[in-house]
Amino acid sequence: MALDKNGIAQRIAQELQSGWYVNLGIGIPTxxxxxxxxxxxxxxxxxxxxxxxxxxxxxxxxxxxxxxxxKQTITALDGASFFDSAxxxxxxxxxxxxxxxxxxxxxxENGDIANWKIPGKMVKGMGGAMDLVASAENIIVAMQHCNRxxxxxxxxxxxxxxxxVQCVKKVVTDLAVMxxxxxxxxxxxxxxxxxxVEAIVAATEGQLTVPEHVxxxxxx
Amino acid sequence: xxxxxxxNADVALDGLEDGMTVMFGGFGLCGIPENSIAAIRKxxxxxxxxxxxxxxxxxxxxxxxxxxxQIKKMISSYVGENDEFERQMLSGELEVExxxxxxxAERCRAAGAGIPAFFTPAGYGTEVxxxxxxxxxxxxxxxxxxxxxxxxxxxxxxxxxxxGNLIFKGTAxxxxxxxxxxxxxxxxxxxxxxxxxxxxxNEIHVPGIFVHRIYQGSAFxxxxxxxxxxxxx
Numbered sequence: 430m431a432l433d434k435n436g437i438a439q440r441i442a443q444e445l446q447s448g449w450y451v452n453l454g455i456g457i458p459t460x461x462x463x464x465x466x467x468x469x470x471x472x473x474x475x476x477x478x479x480x481x482x483x484x485x486x487x488x489x490x491x492x493x494x495x496x497x498x499x500k501q502t503i504t505a506l507d508g509a510s511f512f513d514s515a516x517x518x519x520x521x522x523x524x525x526x527x528x529x530x531x532x533x534x535x536x537x538e539n540g541d542i543a544n545w546k547i548p549g550k551m552v553k554g555m556g557g558a559m560d561l562v563a564s565a566e567n568i569i570v571a572m573q574h575c576n577r578x579x580x581x582x583x584x585x586x587x588x589x590x591x592x593x594v595q596c597v598k599k600v601v602t603d604l605a606v607m608x609x610x611x612x613x614x615x616x617x618x619x620x621x622x623x624x625x626v627e628a629i630v631a632a633t634e635g636q637l638t639v640p641e642h643v644x645x646x647x648x649x
Numbered sequence: 650x651x652x653x654x655x656x657n658a659d660v661a662l663d664g665l666e667d668g669m670t671v672m673f674g675g676f677g678l679c680g681i682p683e684n685s686i687a688a689i690r691k692x693x694x695x696x697x698x699x700x701x702x703x704x705x706x707x708x709x710x711x712x713x714x715x716x717x718x719q720i721k722k723m724i725s726s727y728v729g730e731n732d733e734f735e736r737q738m739l740s741g742e743l744e745v746e747x748x749x750x751x752x753x754a755e756r757c758r759a760a761g762a763g764i765p766a767f768f769t770p771a772g773y774g775t776e777v778x779x780x781x782x783x784x785x786x787x788x789x790x791x792x793x794x795x796x797x798x799x800x801x802x803x804x805x806x807x808x809x810x811x812x813g814n815l816i817f818k819g820t821a822x823x824x825x826x827x828x829x830x831x832x833x834x835x836x837x838x839x840x841x842x843x844x845x846x847x848x849x850x851n852e853i854h855v856p857g858i859f860v861h862r863i864y865q866g867s868a869f870x871x872x873x874x875x876x877x878x879x880x881x882x
Contacts, residue, residue: 476750477676478820488878493679493871494807494819500677500730500874511819513826513854514676514702515758518751522769541774552738552747553729559777560751563770594774 430623431603432646437571439464439648440619441530441601444569450474452521452561454531455499457571461530472508474526476517476557481509498557518557522564529565531558533572533597535587538614538635540597542570543589555592562593574602574632581634583607583615605629606646613638619646650845653813653863658688661836661862665694665801668721672757672797672828673701673711674804677730677874680821681710684838684866685803690717698722700797702753702824706730709872715743726750730874749777752794754827759796761830761859766795802832805866806855809839810848813857822854829859838866 432440438460445451445461447470453459462473462484473482475497482497483504491502505511520526535543542562545555562568575581583600600607606619614636617629622645630637655661662685665671675681689697690713697720704723705711714720715733722744728734737743748756749771759767768791772778782793804825807818815837817825829835837855842865857863 475820477679478823485877485879487881491873491876491878492819493873494821496677496679496820496874498676500679501877502873502875503877505819511817511822513822514750514754514824515827518754521751522771546776552735552745554725554727554747555749555777556727557750559749559775560769560771563749563773591775 430621432621433603435460435463436621436648437601437603440606440646441569441571442466444528444599445469445471447471449527450480450525451528451530452476452526454529454558456532458530458532459499474517474520475503476514476521476561478512478514478517479503479505479509481506483509518560521557521560524564524566526565528567528569529561530569530571531561533570533582535582535584535589536570536572536597536600537584537587538609539611540595540609541587541591542593542597543587543591545592546590548590558592562596565596568597569599569601570597571601574604581632583633583635585635604632616640617643619644621646622648650812651857652811653857653860654811654842655862655864657864658684658838659692661685661864662688662692664834665689665692667694668696669800670698670700670798672799672802672832673699674802674823674825674828675710676702676820676823678706678710678872680805680817680823680825681705682803682805682836682838683869685836686711686713690714690719693717693719695719696721698724700724700753700799702726702750704728704731704734706874707732722746724748724753726753754824756794756797757824757827757831760799761827764796766793768792769794797831799831800833802828802835804829804835804837806837806839808841808843808848809837809860809863810843810857811845813837813860813863814848814853815839815855815860816848816852817854826855829855834861835859836861837863839863840866840869
């Protein structure tokens, strides 16, 4: 069965390693914070200017001076720090942040990502996404494998205006975990529980390399 | 001590004219200069080019200047929260330039630091890079971006003193220190305006040299855009 949003977040959380500073985008990526494995020490960075971001505040404790990049009220954990926007993107460009997780409308087989604009329809802007994808060493995209009409969002080439070139290293969808390699395109690493390799092949428009053995994801 | 205090928001706008390029601190509605925006609305200054990470929401923040047709152009990184903004943009009344958030921040910082331009990897290979010089450093392509040129910067701080020194609270800092540095004339409104000597010099975020006019703000609404909480149980 295909994963729901929480399942995607749970699988991505398995990639977290102790000592990492992590930036989570809006949407499914935000849910990753709910599934940090036991014994893993990480800090969340939000690009509007906080390291050491904590969970949502208890009702009545919310502050207009303490929000994340999604403009949601948050808390600051012990050891947190606040800083200005130039300092925030300094740490992003200089690769002090080890992992970026963000959503996408399309990803191409060479690692291009599109997630900021649908010409004539949605023009919200890129926010910090272009800075993040241009600099981050380790980018995981969290997304649905297909759009609502059933068309693949994992393409040979992005049809929408791109956010960054050849930057995505890993994609986790409701159907599969895939790495991206410049020569082999999407490489199928894991299947969602009960989802067949054939179903994933059918749902992927871009080049998909299928190894001999593709295990099922292990989610508790 | 050089005294930077002015009486109120209206006095602080002295010299602001139609057609100028101005900066507004804040991220979403967090840390926006509410009093200065209200004073600009009241004074009816028109055809402004506004540099601000976001464009407010309907009828609040920069939304009140949009409602009144006072903004000619917005330079922002994310503008998704405002129906009137979208209407004006799609009808062509409002010109919009979208740029990456880190580039926006660095173009402010550069302006305030005497750096005319810089190279950044953000936006390479995208629409943002069109027409811009590309250079490779360490095997990676970067695009040339220029410092902003802004007549006024309007910022908001938590505490300030008569010398113009500023301290921010939480994530309300965001673009405010960078824009304070960048403005040819920087106007700061503060929640608490104190006599010189009442702020610890070790804890100043923006030295007063960057702040030309400071005033005590009033009736801060400090609206929350997305109130998210968890239950106590």
